[in-house]
Amino acid sequence: MNRYEITRQYLGHFGSIFFNIGIAGVVLALACIASGVLWVVALLFFVFFAFISVVFTLGTVLTFENYRKFLSNTKDLLFNQGLVDVMEKMMQAFPYIVAVTAAALIASFILLLPDRQNTKSKTRLIVLGVMFALLIALVIVVLISGRV
């Protein structure tokens, strides 16, 4: 093994670490955007569950105190200020998450490039391109909606 091969191996290892950081960043950025969507999905699920359970038990389920408690607790969880705060904070953090993720993705691309003969690194480079496109799309969506 010559020095060049060892360096390439080390750079590839650093590249894979930054790749993993980048992937986590994209998922987090996606979660920032989708936090509103997730809330709507949770609300729909809650309404659907409540409706189905009442219909199927012909309303007798409402006589159980535990069930009524469950409904009120879930309603509080969905509508209280805490959840809205989390969503707001996530949107505030969005530009920083995007910056760190973009830096990690670019660093990963540069570090994995010399190791592109390796099948794993080649796959990672392709995934990196997709992730970068997704990140740019997220930024455009946020800029258009004017949420930041």
Add this chain to the structure above:
Amino acid sequence: MHTLQLKLKQQAAFRPIVRVNGKNVKLKKNEFGHYMANIQVEQPEAEISVYTVPNELTYKHWFIMSMLFFIVSVFGIFDSWKIKSNDYSLSYKGKINVLETSKLELVMEKPTPNGKALTAKEGAFEDNESNVYTFHKEVKKRKKILIATKVACWIVAVIVLVVCLV
């Protein structure tokens, strides 16, 4: 110009790197997972080397580099998980004769102590003392040291976090 059609079959889970006359050869996998390459050489006698990438723990600065990876990957959270690590490596160097169009089919055998690393299924190659796997016995010990250090780092990090939060 002489052409060598090289086929490399794998019995072991190693990624081979092939060099002919000091130049890296681009290997392509076929549908059966075998590495293929068409190599052009000017002289009928060529020097071929087949080697595998050894474990990072066999290198000189293994501890510093491993800890650097550990820190950069935020205590190993973002590090790539390697379930199996190779304690063996191969560094074969020999000569081959390439007539106008020659075929060479090599098989990378499973690593065994003092066993041959490469065997020819078609064509001929120089079978010399470098045609064996090298077993790195220091890797296991170094792995244990590294795991102990990482666990210690995690314990210290948790203590620091708890002290800061309280």
